[in-house]
Amino acid sequence: MTLKDDLTRVLFVGLLVVLTGCSNTEVSGQTDMAIEAGVSEVSSNAITAISFYVQLASNGQLVSPEASSFENMVTRFNEAHPEIRVSLEQSVTQRPSILEATRRYDCFVHYQDELKSRHANDLLSLSPLFEAESSVFQEDHASIHLADYRLEGELYGLPAVSRPTLMAYNADLLAQRGLELPSMDWTFEDFLELSLAAASLDDADRSYGIAHGDDLLFTNGRNVGWVRMSTYPPSAYFDGPQTQVHLNWLKLMQDQGVLLNYHSDNYKYVQQEITNGRVAFWEVLAGDPSLYYFDPEQELPFEVGVVPMPLVPDPERTATRNFLDRGYFISRHSEAPQACWEWIRFLSGQPDVFIGLPVRRSVQESQAWQALYGDGTAQAYLQAFAQRQPEHNLAPVIWPLNELRAQAIEDALNGGDVAQILADAQEKADIYLACIGDLYIPELADQVVEQRVQVCAEQINVSFGVDLVAQLVFQEYAKAGT
Numbered sequence: 001m002t003l004k005d006d007l008t009r010v011l012f013v014g015l016l017v018v019l020t021g022c023s024n025t026e027v028s029g030q031t032d033m034a035i036e037a038g039v040s041e042v043s044s045n046a047i048t049a050i051s052f053y054v055q056l057a058s059n060g061q062l063v064s065p066e067a068s069s070f071e072n073m074v075t076r077f078n079e080a081h082p083e084i085r086v087s088l089e090q091s092v093t094q095r096p097s098i099l100e101a102t103r104r105y106d107c108f109v110h111y112q113d114e115l116k117s118r119h120a121n122d123l124l125s126l127s128p129l130f131e132a133e134s135s136v137f138q139e140d141h142a143s144i145h146l147a148d149y150r151l152e153g154e155l156y157g158l159p160a161v162s163r164p165t166l167m168a169y170n171a172d173l174l175a176q177r178g179l180e181l182p183s184m185d186w187t188f189e190d191f192l193e194l195s196l197a198a199a200s201l202d203d204a205d206r207s208y209g210i211a212h213g214d215d216l217l218f219t220n221g222r223n224v225g226w227v228r229m230s231t232y233p234p235s236a237y238f239d240g241p242q243t244q245v246h247l248n249w250l251k252l253m254q255d256q257g258v259l260l261n262y263h264s265d266n267y268k269y270v271q272q273e274i275t276n277g278r279v280a281f282w283e284v285l286a287g288d289p290s291l292y293y294f295d296p297e298q299e300l301p302f303e304v305g306v307v308p309m310p311l312v313p314d315p316e317r318t319a320t321r322n323f324l325d326r327g328y329f330i331s332r333h334s335e336a337p338q339a340c341w342e343w344i345r346f347l348s349g350q351p352d353v354f355i356g357l358p359v360r361r362s363v364q365e366s367q368a369w370q371a372l373y374g375d376g377t378a379q380a381y382l383q384a385f386a387q388r389q390p391e392h393n394l395a396p397v398i399w400p401l402n403e404l405r406a407q408a409i410e411d412a413l414n415g416g417d418v419a420q421i422l423a424d425a426q427e428k429a430d431i432y433l434a435c436i437g438d439l440y441i442p443e444l445a446d447q448v449v450e451q452r453v454q455v456c457a458e459q460i461n462v463s464f465g466v467d468l469v470a471q472l473v474f475q476e477y478a479k480a481g482t
Contacts, residue, residue: 048339049085053108055095077346084339102331107340112148112325118447124330125154129341140360149327157327159359163285164323164384171303173280182307184383188221191310198280199257209258210281211270215409220317226405236429239422247412261413277302286381287355308384357381396449400457428460
């Protein structure tokens with residue numbers, strides 16, 4: 001299940017964000033460029049033209065690895081459907097929001113986690129279109145994934161692609177230490193055992209167990225309770241004995257060379273240690289042949305494999321929260337929703353539109369898709385996808401507490417006093433939760449919740465944090481466009 005041979009089959013990936021809309025009106029000062037491909041020779045009166053948005057450009061250049069794929073799809077679709085002309089639109093600056101996209105384009109692709117109830121007035125409900133399809137098409141989409149795109153029971157997006165987080169490993173380093181490779185169903189205890197055995201503090205033979213920038217793997221793997229979400233409002237237990245023991249344990253793991261904690265200030269060092277073969281494990285997103293740190297144009301210097309994140313003791317927890325799901329959407333303001341649906345339906349059945357894991361079962365099971373990555377890697381993607389858990393309904397309220405947790409861990413690993421760090425974090429958590437008060441999410445519009453959370457977060461000087469891995473991928477993507 002190594003990637004050395006498989007990675008040459010796929011292109012380098014950045015943090016891609018895709019959207020669209022239905023008119024050419026400029027929003028937020030953004031300008032567009034249209035890429036028309038394969039337009040058939042048909043009278044203009046017989047053609048239904050639709051604008052489709054997917055961000056493939058940076059600084060006006062088509063640098064996305066998905067650009068050639070989408071251009072090819074437009075050509076194929078237009079030739080097969082001469083009555084429809086798809087125009088691939090591009091914003092050359094900042095990507096539009098879902099709301100902006102609905103007012104500029106007919107149909108588009110966007111991240112699932114940005115879909116909010118306030119968008120229902122501008123997005124077309126896809127329920128009638130979806131339900132008019134055959135049972136084969138409907139059953140090709142798992143209900144758990146369709147649920148992510150529903151608002152008040154109505155389907156507003158069609159799942160397109162998912163990029164679950166996986167664990168990459170240095171097979172050569174593990175073999176050098178006399179260790180077996182991780183299995184597809186390995187556990188957190190298996191991971192700890194391998195990481196401890198792979199680490200070495202010997203200057204002549206230095207190596208780390210894992211390069212890691214998010215404590216979620218260790219928090220859920222060790223079943224640490226920072227926040228209780230079983231009741232409302234949630235409760236924070238930052239300064240409890242369990243969290244103190246956990247932070248001291250993390251410091252011990254760092255001191256023993258098991259944990260190489262990465263952050264924005266040491267990315268280059270982490271990259272150097274991984275590419276030089278001195279790290280056993282690190283996290284990656286499905287479909288990224290660069291594995292975050294390597295040059296995808298060059299052969300890997302050692303054997304690398306991927307497996308799903310290790311299973312943690314609590315079946316309702318996972319070792320990661322990153323999936324980067326994207327879906328197809330149609331603007332309610334479009335004059336050609338049926339043409340958009342035909343185009344989206346066509347895209348949903350293709351194995352090579354996006355980098356990552358297609359959501360339709362038949363495409364996942366196809367030889368065409370699995371051949372893109374190789375049997376072992378494809379199986380790891382599928383199993384990681386199957387392990388996902390639905391997002392907790394209190395997630396919008398919890399993110400400032402996650403920021404407090406992350407900051408406390410970073411301060412502790414930088415040598416701070418654990419007890420004082422946790423006491424300070426608890427004080428801030430109490431202030432935040434007191435501000436949130438009796439805010440009951442199920443009965444409020446998401447925009448009201450977001451505004452309240454933002455106001456309360458500002459009271460403790462917490463701003464919305466972007467996942468470090470996502471930041472690093474975006475930096476590489478942006479760099480490619482310069």
